[in-house]
């Protein structure tokens with residue numbers, strides 16, 4: 183069931199079941215722009231078995247993109263069509279490049295990235311802003327929300343590790359927040375668009391999210407589910423600090439040596455000793471000593487039940 187026309191000498195092999203007619207997509211606005219690609223907000227008519235119009239996000243390339251960018255976006259599609267989990271971003275369809283730009287159509291996540299959501303939650307809103315909120319009681323993120331986000335992300339990561347998919351860039355900026363505050367892991371796999379973001383350290387080979395990386399990834403480019411667990415530890419720290427940038431005041435070029443010497447971020451003021459111990463387990467130099475995502479899931483599940 184593969185379709186394989188050649189466009190610009192690239193073999194376009196799209197599973198027929200994912201192909202979506204371009205004339206049923208209506209682009210509305212730009213959600214974000216990166217170095218190579220952009221994400222658009224759109225409406226799609228009768229997509230993926232949904233009646234009427236659905237809000238969707240469309241990933242596509244910028245006009246001046248190169249062939250490598252095309253290949254990267256296409257391999258993201260190839261990864262996305264293999265995944266199916268409530269806490270991993272859902273592919274809805276693809277518009278193939280015979281009749282226009284390559285569009286990867288994803289479910290729309292109304293609250294955007296978790297990092298932005300956490301940072302916005304720190305602000306005291308004006309009454310008009312408060313009135314515009316759907317749950318207009320408060321925009322405050324409560325301790326329970328933090329535990330719930332962590333449990334959802336651990337659940338999605340446990341699934342990805344089961345299907346042997348290594349994320350390589352697990353961070354709050356790459357978690358999207360959908361309706362009912364459901365977390366969706368996104369931008370995973372070898373191919374991620376690295377947006378203009380100070381979190382990525384510029385290197386000749388591309389940009390590297392040094393402060394989320396396990397020591398073995400920094401030293402040997404070794405990426406495994408266990409290095410994803412290290413990044414998850416940093417992500418817990420981001421959740422607790424409502425989207426702060428990790429290792430404040432530490433230069434990326436010093437980080438590797440500091441970590442090897444045993445240096446770790448200190449306990450944030452509002453962080454329980456239990457949670458601090460948990461993130462430190464994720465930051466074990468010995469990757470095999472780090473917890474699994476399933477164990478982490480159960481830890482947060484227990485914390486949520488104890489906390490009632």
Ligand code: ADE
Nearest residue numbers: 221239288289290291294
């Ligand atoms: N930004 C990037 N991807 C998105 C999505 N699927 N929904 C909302 N905002 C996004």
